[in-house]
Amino acid sequence: MRVHIATDHAAFELKQYLVKELTALGYEVVDHGATSYDAQDDYPQFVLPAAEAVAAEPGSLGIVLGGSGNGEQMAANKVKGIRAGLAYNTVMARLTREHTNANVLSLGGRMQSLTEALDMVKVFLETPFSEDPRHVRRLAMLDDYENRDRS
Numbered sequence: 001m002r003v004h005i006a007t008d009h010a011a012f013e014l015k016q017y018l019v020k021e022l023t024a025l026g027y028e029v030v031d032h033g034a035t036s037y038d039a040q041d042d043y044p045q046f047v048l049p050a051a052e053a054v055a056a057e058p059g060s061l062g063i064v065l066g067g068s069g070n071g072e073q074m075a076a077n078k079v080k081g082i083r084a085g086l087a088y089n090t091v092m093a094r095l096t097r098e099h100t101n102a103n104v105l106s107l108g109g110r111m112q113s114l115t116e117a118l119d120m121v122k123v124f125l126e127t128p129f130s131e132d133p134r135h136v137r138r139l140a141m142l143d144d145y146e147n148r149d150r151s
Contacts, residue, residue, distance in 0.1 A: 002060040006032035006050035008043040010067035011109025047075040055081035062104035073106035093120040097127035
């Protein structure tokens with residue numbers, strides 16, 4: 001599975017760790033940056049290309065990281081076709097896939113340890129969408145809204 005990953009400075013160490021660990025687990029990881037630590041960089045310049053890559057490649061998933069994960073989740077969700085969920089534990093990571101078929105997971109680099117973050121990412125990547133009719137119905141409503149012509 002291809003995994004697109006991105007962060008700004010706030011979770012740079014976490015991204016480096018996840019790239020190494022996910023690669024060792026056999027995932028094909030595409031790193032959208034940051035490629036070096038810069039305390040003045042801005043998350044949209046990295047998160048948006050990662051989200052666009054996920055949207056352009058059905059079957060791939062994304063991981064976006066920042067200090068809290070909130071801004072990164074919001075940025076990813078601006079990309080058509082992206083459903084990004086924010087998680088602070090493995091239960092939330094599982095539910096983002098199981099109930100909402102999220103294709104991007106957002107984590108806060110300052111919110112948990114490296115190993116806790118890896119646990120959440122593994123749960124996210126390994127959990128399938130439930131296909132429960134109520135969840136399918138709700139996602140169809142979101143897709144209809146996203147695709148509505150508002151001109």
